[in-house]
Amino acid sequence: MQTQLTALLEQARAELLTLKARPEFEAAKARYVGPNGALTACMKQMGGLPKEQKPIVGKLINEVKTALAAELDATLARIEAAELDAQLGPPIDPTLPSPDDHEGLRHPLTQTRDLIAATFRKLGFVIAEGPELESEWFCFDALNTPDDHPARDMQDTLYFPPATRATETTKKADEAYVLRPHTSSVQIRTMLARKPPIRIVAPGRCFRRDTVDATHSANFHQIEGLWVDRNVTVRDLKSVLDSFVREIFGATAQTRLRPSFFPFTEPSFEMDIKAPNLGRLSDRWLEIMGCGLVDPKVFKNVDIDPEQWTGLAFGMGIERIAMLIHGIDDIRHFYANDLRFLRQFA
Structure with missing residues (x-):
């Protein structure tokens, strides 16, 4: 055997x-x-x-x-x-030239972010950044947002589990942590880290519990601005934003400020634009950002004397600006990774 x-x-x-x-x-x-x-x-x-x-x-x-x-x-x-x-198929010789002659390109949102940032740099602003994981103090309390404000609801903001701890963001004993719903928290961090005068723009990624459709996304990008100095007025706010709009949308673009409300600014406004070069949206008033003068309560939260310093703040969606510039009608195109779409911005 x-x-x-x-x-x-x-x-x-x-x-x-x-x-x-x-x-x-x-x-x-x-x-x-x-x-x-x-x-x-x-x-x-x-x-x-x-x-x-x-x-x-x-x-x-x-x-x-x-x-x-x-x-x-x-x-x-x-x-x-x-x-x-x-x-x-046969082995590839890595030393041969690539058959794909398409060069790499920057994403249209990156291009728009850089365009916006470059425009504000001309006005003396510098770039500031902050973490995407934030505490509710930086995102809400420091910005004078009441406890019962709808923005703090779990239906609108993405909260981490209660046991989450992140020592570098803690400002109070019973702290909740969130994926930041806006980049206003960078303004708070900047005012805590620096003494006025301050002039910054803060671009970055934000997160909200939005249902994804043609104009909304749970993951989106904002750029917010802050100018703190002596005797900053609404006239300065209008001048800065007018310069930005005409740089981006052309010299013939018009602007207007409509009264609104935000917990962190007083007075508060929505800015609308009207321009002749926006395709089917041409010559129509379109809302593009919120803005206003920094509320004195916000200054007190970051130990800046509101009797000596005043400031302006504004914020806009980068996707919103990109859609207006390029005539795009669906925000989802930005995230589909479709080369046919992306190569149009090469």
Whole structure:
């Protein structure tokens, strides 16, 4: 029996080395370990052996079975690798020039963000950044947002589990943590870290519990501005934003401020624009941002004396500006990674 098993294993090894295709492999596997296979026949002979030989022969059969299984696995892996190579085609020479002649390009949202930032740099603003994980103090309390304000509801803001702790953002004992719903928190961090005068814009990614549609996304981008100095007035606010609008939308663009309400500014406004070069939205008043003068309560929260310093603040959606500039009617295009769309901005 030992000679028979050894010969069977050697025969199987020799045959498996010659196999090139899966049907040949399956046929060979059946001849050796199938219901009518050679190894199966040897195992059936165990019943006719003397009792004292059964443990010895059983051990030999198990050894051959294990070795044969390993040979079958190796053969199948070799055949599968060959099939994959055949599907992939001939090897690629990495030293050859790429057949794709398209150069890389910046995403249209990145282009719009940089355009907005460059416009405000001309007006003396610098870039400021902050973390996307924030505490409710930085996002709401410091911005004079009441506890019962709808923006603090879990239906609008993405909260972390109650056990979450992030020491660098903690400002009160029982602190909740959120994915920031706006970049206004960067304004608070900047006023805590620097003394006035301050002139910053803060671009960044924000998160809200919005239902995704043509004009809303749960993940979007904002850029907010802050100017703190002595004797900053609504006239300064209008002048800064007029300069921005005419730089982005052309010298013929018109602007207007409509009274509104935000907890962190007083007075507060919505800014509308009207321009002749916006396609089907041309010559129509369109809301593009919120703005106002910084509320004195916000200054007190960051230890700035509102009797000595005043300030203006504004914020806009980068997607909103990009859609107006390029005539895009669906915000979802920005996130679809469709090269046909993205290459239009090369």
